[in-house]
Amino acid sequence: MTGARNSQRRTIGIAGAGLLGRLLAWRLLRQGHHVSLFDRGSRAGELSAAKVAAAMLAPYSEVVSAEACVFDWGRMALTWWPQELAALANVTGQQVDFAANGSLVIAHELDKSSLNHFEQTLRNKVPDYAQYIERIDKRRLSELEPEIASRYQGGLLLVEEGYLDNEALLEGLETAISSLDGVWHEYAEVQSANAGRIRANAQDYVFDLVIDSRGVGAKAQLPTLRGVRGEVLWVHAPEVTLQRPVRLMHPRYKLYISPRAGNRYVIGATEIESESMKPVTVRSSLELMSALYSVHSGFAEATLEHAYAHCRPAMPDNLPEIKCFDGLLIVNGLYRHGYLLSPHVLESALAMLTENGY
Numbered sequence: 104m105t106g107a108r109n110s111q112r113r114t115i116g117i118a119g120a121g122l123l124g125r126l127l128a129w130r131l132l133r134q135g136h137h138v139s140l141f142d143r144g145s146r147a148g149e150l151s152a153a154k155v156a157a158a159m160l161a162p163y164s165e166v167v168s169a170e171a172c173v174f175d176w177g178r179m180a181l182t183w184w185p186q187e188l189a190a191l192a193n194v195t196g197q198q199v200d201f202a203a204n205g206s207l208v209i210a211h212e213l214d215k216s217s218l219n220h221f222e223q224t225l226r227n228k229v230p231d232y233a234q235y236i237e238r239i240d241k242r243r244l245s246e247l248e249p250e251i252a253s254r255y256q257g258g259l260l261l262v263e264e265g266y267l268d269n270e271a272l273l274e275g276l277e278t279a280i281s282s283l284d285g286v287w288h289e290y291a292e293v294q295s296a297n298a299g300r301i302r303a304n305a306q307d308y309v310f311d312l313v314i315d316s317r318g319v320g321a322k323a324q325l326p327t328l329r330g331v332r333g334e335v336l337w338v339h340a341p342e343v344t345l346q347r348p349v350r351l352m353h354p355r356y357k358l359y360i361s362p363r364a365g366n367r368y369v370i371g372a373t374e375i376e377s378e379s380m381k382p383v384t385v386r387s388s389l390e391l392m393s394a395l396y397s398v399h400s401g402f403a404e405a406t407l408e409h410a411y412a413h414c415r416p417a418m419p420d421n422l423p424e425i426k427c428f429d430g431l432l433i434v435n436g437l438y439r440h441g442y443l444l445s446p447h448v449l450e451s452a453l454a455m456l457t458e459n460g461y
């Protein structure tokens with residue numbers, strides 16, 4: 104591609120309006136381009152992995168079993184999201200909840216070796232960030248999360264971690280994209296996304312640039328992409344008040360609880376090397392629910408709002424992939440780190456487009 108196209112308004116077609124598709128549309132519209140989005144679902148995003156995710160922003164917890172770059176790119180997200188959400192609120196008039204007041208890692212007394220192992224691995228991986236990894240005792244735990252302190256001797260506070268409200272984000276992006284005159288093609292099954300051309304519902308659409316951000320739906324065109332099944336439960340628990348994400352270390356049933364406004368919680372998540380999109384299984388629900396009840400008995404009276412299953416889009420190295428060709432940008436492979444790594448992926452992709460004259 105040449106730089107000659109710089110500063111022109113481009114027509115851009117985006118295949119897949121999940122997390123990356125929306126973020127790219129929102130930024131490209133603000134740059135003045137004409138953007139059309141195609142999704143097999145509606146603009147509510149009900150078919151995206153983005154919709155079911157817990158949206159935890161957990162670079163410390165994740166680096167324990169990921170490459171070091173996930174930590175570096177992920178830490179950037181913690182300052183990037185508040186700025187981007189403020190810009191979004193300027194357009195929509197709606198705030199998206201975001202918090203970075205730390206996350207807790209706990210274990211029952213019998214399983215404390217899992218917690219110790221987790222802490223050791225984490226400290227070895229990020230030795231320069233020891234001040235953000237706080238070993239806490241029961242007293243400190245009761246200050247931070249009084250409702251669960253009677254069950255645990257202490258735990259770990261990962262000071263910088265946080266989460267955001269993904270439902271509100273997807274909705275906010277939809278509103279912003281519409282108000283900036285982005286064009287939605289809902290229930291549009293994309294058969295192919297190639298340089299300058301999207302084929303959807305057996306019709307061809309021509310653009311200056313096509314972006315393929317279909318997540319696991321791009322598998323037919325990206326043979327090395329795989330789906331990694333994940334299941335989550337969304338519950339309403341009026342008897343439970345937690346201020347921050349809580350992660351339970353357990354040899355068999357790893358569990359996290361990500362809070363939302365109004366005593367709602369996202370409980371996750373299974374991780375299964377399978378591309379099945381079938382509904383949540385009884386076995387997974389039982390495991391998640393019994394581990395959940397062991398954290399706080401108030402969850403016994405919680406009501407189940409949703410049980411979601413989806414597949415995380417993953418490349419062989421579980422790292423994101425950004426590829427720019429003439430007339431085509433491919434962004435994929437966010438795996439279990441969509442909210443954590445999309446800031447890095449988005450900024451890198453936009454920089455690549457600028458370099459290539461878009």
Ligand SMILES: Cc1cc2nc3c(=O)[nH]c(=O)nc-3n(C[C@H](O)[C@H](O)[C@H](O)COP(=O)(O)OP(=O)(O)OC[C@H]3O[C@@H](n4cnc5c(N)ncnc54)[C@H](O)[C@@H]3O)c2cc1C
Pocket residue numbers: 118119120121122123124141142143144148150151152153154155156157158159160291292293294316317318319320321332333334335371372412413414415416434435436437438439440441442443444
């Ligand atoms: C259970 C679970 C929990 C998660 N928790 C977290 C978390 O706590 N923190 C975190 O950072 N990340 C988390 N993630 C990961 C995150 O959700 C994903 O990495 C992210 O959503 C990927 O974004 P994407 O835009 O590439 O794909 P998606 O969000 O899946 O969007 C792809 C879009 O493309 C559309 N599409 C696909 N194929 C076609 C087609 N052929 N035609 C038209 N449209 C198509 C889909 O309908 C969808 O809307 C979780 C994921 C799962 C499954």
